[in-house]
Amino acid sequence: MDADIAVVRSYFLDFQSEIVKTLEHLDGGATFSMERIETPNGGFSQPRVLVNGKILEKAAVQFTYSLGKRLPPAASATRPHLSGKSFAATAISTIVHPCNPNIPTTHLNLRMFVVDADPKVWYFGGGFDLTPYLPYEEDFVEWHKFARQACTTDEQYKVLKNQCDEYFFLPHRDECRGIGGLFFDDYVSGGFDKSFQFVVDVGKNFLDGYSSIVQRRRNTEWSLEEEDWMLVRRGRYAEFNLAIDRGTKYGIQSGRRIESVLASLPPRAKWVYGHEIPHDSPQERLMTYLNPGIDWLNLVDNSVNIEES
Amino acid sequence: MDADIAVVRSYFLDFQSEIVKTLEHLDGGATFSMERIETPNGGFSQPRVLVNGKILEKAAVQFTYSLGKRLPPAASATRPHLSGKSFAATAISTIVHPCNPNIPTTHLNLRMFVVDADPKVWYFGGGFDLTPYLPYEEDFVEWHKFARQACTTDEQYKVLKNQCDEYFFLPHRDECRGIGGLFFDDYVSGGFDKSFQFVVDVGKNFLDGYSSIVQRRRNTEWSLEEEDWMLVRRGRYAEFNLAIDRGTKYGIQSGRRIESVLASLPPRAKWVYGHEIPHDSPQERLMTYLNPGIDWLNLVDNSVNIEES
Numbered sequence: 001m002d003a004d005i006a007v008v009r010s011y012f013l014d015f016q017s018e019i020v021k022t023l024e025h026l027d028g029g030a031t032f033s034m035e036r037i038e039t040p041n042g043g044f045s046q047p048r049v050l051v052n053g054k055i056l057e058k059a060a061v062q063f064t065y066s067l068g069k070r071l072p073p074a075a076s077a078t079r080p081h082l083s084g085k086s087f088a089a090t091a092i093s094t095i096v097h098p099c100n101p102n103i104p105t106t107h108l109n110l111r112m113f114v115v116d117a118d119p120k121v122w123y124f125g126g127g128f129d130l131t132p133y134l135p136y137e138e139d140f141v142e143w144h145k146f147a148r149q150a151c152t153t154d155e156q157y158k159v160l161k162n163q164c165d166e167y168f169f170l171p172h173r174d175e176c177r178g179i180g181g182l183f184f185d186d187y188v189s190g191g192f193d194k195s196f197q198f199v200v201d202v203g204k205n206f207l208d209g210y211s212s213i214v215q216r217r218r219n220t221e222w223s224l225e226e227e228d229w230m231l232v233r234r235g236r237y238a239e240f241n242l243a244i245d246r247g248t249k250y251g252i253q254s255g256r257r258i259e260s261v262l263a264s265l266p267p268r269a270k271w272v273y274g275h276e277i278p279h280d281s282p283q284e285r286l287m288t289y290l291n292p293g294i295d296w297l298n299l300v301d302n303s304v305n306i307e308e309s
Numbered sequence: 310m311d312a313d314i315a316v317v318r319s320y321f322l323d324f325q326s327e328i329v330k331t332l333e334h335l336d337g338g339a340t341f342s343m344e345r346i347e348t349p350n351g352g353f354s355q356p357r358v359l360v361n362g363k364i365l366e367k368a369a370v371q372f373t374y375s376l377g378k379r380l381p382p383a384a385s386a387t388r389p390h391l392s393g394k395s396f397a398a399t400a401i402s403t404i405v406h407p408c409n410p411n412i413p414t415t416h417l418n419l420r421m422f423v424v425d426a427d428p429k430v431w432y433f434g435g436g437f438d439l440t441p442y443l444p445y446e447e448d449f450v451e452w453h454k455f456a457r458q459a460c461t462t463d464e465q466y467k468v469l470k471n472q473c474d475e476y477f478f479l480p481h482r483d484e485c486r487g488i489g490g491l492f493f494d495d496y497v498s499g500g501f502d503k504s505f506q507f508v509v510d511v512g513k514n515f516l517d518g519y520s521s522i523v524q525r526r527r528n529t530e531w532s533l534e535e536e537d538w539m540l541v542r543r544g545r546y547a548e549f550n551l552a553i554d555r556g557t558k559y560g561i562q563s564g565r566r567i568e569s570v571l572a573s574l575p576p577r578a579k580w581v582y583g584h585e586i587p588h589d590s591p592q593e594r595l596m597t598y599l600n601p602g603i604d605w606l607n608l609v610d611n612s613v614n615i616e617e618s
Contacts, residue, residue, distance in 0.1 A: 249552070274568050
């Protein structure tokens with residue numbers, strides 16, 4: 001099939017409904033808002049947000065379809081010569097901030113660009129990642145098994161997993177935002193049909209992987225100390241999104257609808273000067289996981305500590 | 310007197326003690342921590358932080374003296390040809406996040422650079438600004454009277470006041486961070502003695518001005534709704550500091566001690582998707598003050614609403 005953004009857009013709209021339904025079911029109480037915002041040139045977006053659920057403190061599932069006169073340089077990492085050309089883009093993004101620190105925060109983005117060059121240029125981008133607050137190694141291994149499953153080969157998983165570690169990194173903290181997942185840009189591998197199928201598989205494995213973790217941890221009780229730790233870690237999340245993330249930066253600078261751009265920010269966050277992590281604590285153990293290069297699918301002795309020498 | 314960074318450094322150290330004493334007195338309970346951090350080349354810093362006071366939720370008063378091999382481009386707004394040269398710098402900064410939304414957040418920065426050019430180049434920079442949560446017009450007018458008092462002429466006040474409005478602006482929100490104050494860079498006006506005296510006057514008027522507001526508002530009770538609003542506004546403060554502020558950006562990129570760089574972040578903050586301000590509320594009135602170009606010292610009919618047409 002020829003590259004067709006209408007097909008992808010329609011899939012993203014359906015997938016938005018599916019994510020919304022799944023998250024509402026997982027929460028078991030709260031529901032998502034529904035807005036449709038149209039732009040004069042034929043683009044439209046559908047931000048859907050859930051707040052103050054029993055399980056989810058805030059979740060945003062956003063669909064966008066946009067037509068632009070000039071492709072921003074940030075929209076293609078490897079083909080700067082495309083910037084400035086007119087384009088169409090469609091994307092879906094998801095961010096979930098749970099109430100319970102036993103459940104990780106997660107993030108998904110899938111997008112397709114079609115640029116009016118001669119010949120036409122199209123590509124996909126996106127990925128997913130997980131930001132846990134407590135060290136459940138089995139969850140992290142499982143998450144990466146889903147990531148591997150979304151890929152065609154071990155090699156592809158490794159490349160996209162490393163790109164994810166690299167992207168979601170806070171240099172000023174010398175730590176990863178979370179335990180990673182997949183990250184890809186300028187993706188055209190094997191033609192449109194295969195690329196699109198890959199994007200569909202990434203979405204499916206994201207939703208299956210996150211659902212599995214939420215179901216496993218939703219009934220685990222937590223202490224105020226653990227919640228406090230989650231708020232401190234959410235401060236790091238805000239640091240990444242506001243100071244480092246290219247997408248947010250682009251959104252802030254380009255005058256996109258700011259509530260949509262910043263819907264990823266945590267509902268609550270804390271900054272504690274000189275925050276210290278107790279020795280031999282779960283928090284300390286979590287930090288050993290927030291490093292790039294951990295080979296989740298081949299942990300020696302089932303422990304990442306081995307990897308860190 | 311010749312430009313002498315040792316004199317300024319010594320004044321900044323004394324002034325740090327004075328600010329600390331004043332804020333401890335205003336809080337009436339909590340005390341500041343004391344650290345001294347030395348660098349191998351002879352620089353040192355003294356971050357002092359107070360947390361969980363009765364009046365002040367977090368305050369950071371930081372002194373630094375540093376010797377650098379290459380002046381970063383961000384260190385001089387108007388003289389890019391100096392960047393890359395070796396330099397000495399000394400600075401003092403203060404940030405106060407109160408518990409009580411009737412009391413504004415405030416920020417002061419004073420700094421001196423001496424650059425090893427031939428002949429030597431020195432200059433001051435700094436300023437102060439106020440970020441209120443509730444609309445006390447009399448406080449804002451008084452604050453700007455102190456700002457005017459720190460200046461030598463009406464004209465100087467106007468220029469530095471406008472620079473402050475311009476700098477502390479969130480383009481993605483189309484609002485100022487607060488009601489402003491003074492902002493200056495590459496300041497050498499009238500030689501070293503006069504410039505240094507100006508910097509001293511800025512510091513003095515900052516401390517007098519803020520003390521006056523804290524004393525007036527410290528016993529005013531507040532509602533949970535007002536505290537919630539303060540947390541939302543603090544989210545904007547974090548947005549400015551992380552996504553826009555040049556100083557923070559420089560600190561994050563240059564590998565400076567990150568706890569010091571980010572000590573300005575609010576202890577707690579909130580982000581509420583599509584947050585709506587009640588009609589005809591104090592919050593709505595506050596927003597009319599967060600605009601550039603308000604002529605605080607000549608309000609017509611004692612109301613800024615006049616200015617907005």
